[in-house]
Amino acid sequence: AQSVTQLGSHVSVSEGALVLLRCNYSSSVPPYLFWYVQYPNQGLQLLLKYTTGATLVKGINGFEAEFKKSETSFHLTKPSAHMSDAAEYFCAVSKVGFQKLVFGTGTRLLVSP
């Protein structure tokens, strides 16, 4: 069975600092990996996804994530945090032949001035 672990339910950074949100997955077959963002009182929207090919994936709003098979990780980074990045971030996994996502428990990013 597939699963996703997000380390840290809350991450606090200062504006301009590096953002690092951690995601580790468990899958018996090569997975597809996704990061979604949820702004307050809104639905989720896709930040980026890894399917095949290049392991460094760039998404919207300056975020990127790197698929590391040897570490079973797909951590999300952004070089410089902005106040508008404050939101909850979800890592999710699916696999070939299935369009069902398995979500992690989420990490709330807090950005202070």
Added chain:
Amino acid sequence: NAGVTQTPKFRILKIGQSMTLQCAQDMNHNYMYWYRQDPGMGLKLIYYSVGAGITDKGEVPNGYNVSRSTTEDFPLRLELAAPSQTSVYFCASSPGLADTDTQYFGPGTRLTVL
């Protein structure tokens, strides 16, 4: 282009009452999903549909029913509301063309059962 819409935004139910959460999409997507989001638990899949007339259970289907008579609509029915069904419910849709399709989410329905 409205995307995925959900009604109502908020609802308070008494134990044992029933209600239907509405979901509609205008993107002609084949696949539709219902999730519930509980604090600290992420999203759990309740039911999904791969096309009109075809539905299947997800991870947490107990206490819920769905139907899909059209491509656009995918209502979720709660027959006998229980406090354990207090949650935020999200509907989503995807084209259904590839395993890597993006899912598009509605704004959610916040349900409280007292």
